[in-house]
Amino acid sequence: MxxxxxxxxxxxxxxxxxxxxxxxxxxxxxxxxxxxxxxxIPWLTIGAAVAVIALIALLAVNLVPKYQNKAEADKYAPSASNPDPSTSIEGVVKIDYPAALHVSSSQRVAYDQTPPFGGPHDATWATCTGVVYPNAIRTENAVHSLEHGAVWIAYNPDKVSDADRQALADRVDGKSYMLMSPYPGMDSPIAVQSWGHQLKVDSADDPRINQFVAALRLNNFGAYPEKGASCSTIPGAFDPDNPPAFDPTPPGPGAVSMDGKGLTPDTSESGAGAGAGLPMAPQPAPGS
Known part of the structure; x- marks a missing residue:
């Protein structure tokens, strides 16, 4: 028991x-x-979540600044109540120039600005359908493009980095009523021109470049003389793949003055400008 x-x-x-x-x-x-x-541990779920977060972050980094830049530039869109918004952009130089004063392909103009942004110019405009010219082009042709409402971005190849040059090209490439080319000897790294307006900056990321383009590209409130004029290539007159070359030498005593004196009757024009008989290119919205 x-x-x-x-x-x-x-x-x-x-x-x-x-x-x-x-x-x-x-x-x-x-x-x-x-x-x-x-x-x-749900590694697959964690990995998928990390990938989604990384994608969202990447999109935010790339898209948000672009939307912000566009929204900022849109503030400078011209209107009837504000026909020239560039007047509020710091550093913009504005000069009134007579229009439709054309020189021949063998004549040069004694321009008063470097690069010029108005005054007598070649009877043929440089193609300005978003062309990024790798080499400097003849100044007199580029100035005519401005008369048609284009914006010309010029840069000093000795003062601009490869990254800045690419950033400028991205702004221009394929965009109607814009052109870009090097301009040797310029006193600033970058100069942006429209007819009668110029802005010089030191860096491609300067927000004033976008503001200038928004304010003056195809500004139909009096900012350029030849409304509705084309920016397309003139067959047989200007070849964007082989354009007239830039001449770095001084114009010399025989150059046409800024007031147009010395022009022969057949190179002076008071109407719609050379190429007025050509079909006009469709006019895109200024923000496009």
């Missing part, structure tokens, strides 16, 4: 077994073989 001490030991063992069983239940039980269950 069991003694009292044996009964107490049996009861203690039973309590211990119950305690172990309860502990196993609270911890999710034991795996086969006596090892506790381990929680699996």
């Amino acid at each position: 069991p003694s009292g001490s044996d009964n107490r030991g049996a009861r203690s063992s039973a309590k211990s077994a119950k305690a172990i069983k309860a502990a196993n239940k609270s911890s999710g039980g034991a795996r086969k073989g006596g090892l506790p269950k381990q929680r699996q």
